[in-house]
Amino acid sequence: MSGKRSAAVVSGVLAVLLAVAGCGTDVLSPTPTSAAAPTGPAAPGDDPAAQLAALTVAPEGKMTGYSRDRFPHWSNQGGGCDTRDVVLQRQGADVKTADKCKIVSGSWTSAYDGAVVTDPGQLDIDHVVALAEAWRSGADKWTDEQREKFANDLGGLQLIAVSATSNRAKGDQDAAKWKPPAQAYWCTYARAVVSVKTIYSLTVDEAERDALGAMLKTC
Template sequence: MIGVIRHLRRTAIFTALSALAGLALTAAPATATPDVGTQASTGQAPSLRELPEPPDATKARELLGDLVVADEDDVPGYSRAKFPHWITQHGTCDTREVTLQRDGQDVVQDDQCRAVSGTWYSEYDGLTIDSASRIDIDHVVPLKEAWRSGASQWTTPERRAFANDLTDSQLIAVSAGSNRAKGDKDPGNWKPPLRSYWCTYSRAWISVKATYQLTANPAETNALSEMLDTCNA
C-alpha cells in the first residue's frame, strides 16, 4: 500500500510539472524579446530570492526523517541522455539560459537568448564570474544520484521534468569548477566548500529528494543532519 501511495504522489508531481512545462512552451511566441537583467551591480552576492526557496530548517529536518533510508547501489543503464535537458522554456530560451538569467546580475541576452554579459556569484565556492562560459547549471541532486535512488524506475518524460525543474530548488548557476568537483556525489561525499552555504544546500537537497520520493543512504542522511545543524549556528 505504501508503494502505491508513493507512486500516486510521484505521478501527481510529474503531472503538475509537465503542465507547467507546457505553459512555458506556449506562454511566449518564438519571436519574443528576451528579458534583460535589471539588477544593480553591488559587488555583493545576489539575493537568494531568485532561487526557489527550500523549506526552513525545521521542516527540512522533518522531511529528512521521512525519507526512505536505503543503500544505493550503482544501478546499470545510467546515461545523461535518459534525462533530456536542456529543454525550451519559452521563446528561444532553454532551461540553462533561464537559470543564467535568474541567478545572475545585469545579465544581457542576445536574440537567441544566450547570455552575452553579466555577473554570477557561485554560492558553492564564493567566486564571482563574469563569463557565462565559466558557469555550469548544477542539478542540486545530480542526475546519476537520482538514478540510483529511484529515477531508474521513471519514464523518460518524468526524468525530463526532473532534469529541467525550475519550480523546486533543484537548479542553480555555479562555477564550473565546483560543479565538476561535486560530480554525482551526495552530501556524504561532497559538501560546498563554503560552509556558510551548507544550511541552504542541505535544505534544497532534502526538499528535492522528498518531492521526488527518492531514497537516501545512511551516510547521506547523517551528513544532511550535520549540515542542518549549521542553520542555527
C-alpha cells in the same frame, strides 16, 4: 572570504532561489514553459529535519542502464530560451542577451565557493540532486519523460548556477561524499537536497542521511 561576505552570498542566493519558486508540485507535474510561470515548492519545508527523517533510507541502487541522455536537458522554455538560459537570467545580475536568448554577459555569485563569475561560459547549471544520484535513488524506475521534467525543474530548488570548477568537483556525488566548499552555504544546500528528494520521493542511504543531518545543524 570574510564572515560578512559569506553571509551576504548565502542570503542573496537563497533569496533568488526562493523568489523564483511557486506552489507545490510532484514528478508528474508539467515542466514550466516560461520563467514567468514556475511551479514547485515555495521553500524548503518548515521543518527540514522532519522531512529528512521521513525520507526512505535504502542502499544506493546500481548504475546499470544509466546515461545522462536518460534525463534530457536543456528543454526549450520558449522565446528561444532553454532551461540553462532561464536559470542564468534568474540568478544573475545585469544579464544581457543576444539573438535567440544567447547569454552574452552578466555577473553571477557561485554559492558553492563564493566565486564571482562574469563569463557565462565559466558557469555550470548544477542539479542539486545529481542526475546519477537520482538514478541510484529511485529515478531508474521513472519514464524518460519524468526524468526530463526532473532535469529541467525550474519551479523548485533543483537548479542553480555555480562555477564550473565547483560543479565538476561535485560530479555525481551525494552529500556524504561532497559538500560545498563555502561552509556558510551548508544549511541552504542541505535544505535544498532534502526538499528535492522529498518532492520526488527519492531515497537516501545512511551516510547521506547523516551528512545532511549534520549540515542542517548549521542552520
